[in-house]
Amino acid sequence: MMSRLLVGASLALTVLAVPTLVFAQAQDGQHPAARAAMKACQPDRQALCKDEQPGGGRILACLKAHEDKLSADCKAALATMPAKGQAPQGQ
Incomplete structure (x- = not known):
């Protein structure tokens, strides 16, 4: 009985914690313009670059x-991205 309770509690914590950790990881150290470009270019990436592995640019x-x-949205978002290695303004 106690082991079922522990398993249930562990599962509940995992379900709550994992999305938060994934979101935090995606946000940490990423320039706001890069996040916007990822969102704006997602359909283009799926259509044009679906076989490319992430990493290394x-x-x-x-x-x-x-x-x-x-798409126009993707082009505009890419135009606002900082040069590689450039820190966000204000840092």
Whole structure:
């Protein structure tokens, strides 16, 4: 009986904690313009770069390689991104 209670409590904590941790990880250290570009370019990424593995700037390079096919929202969002290694303003 006690083990069922512990398993249930552990499961409940996991269900509550995991989305919070994933969201926090995605937000930490990421420039606000980069987050906006990820959101704006998601449909373009799915259509044009779905086979690209994340990391090393591969997705961004793929999007730039297909610049003529990008949506207006994605193009605008990419134009606001800082240069690589540039800190957000105010830091």
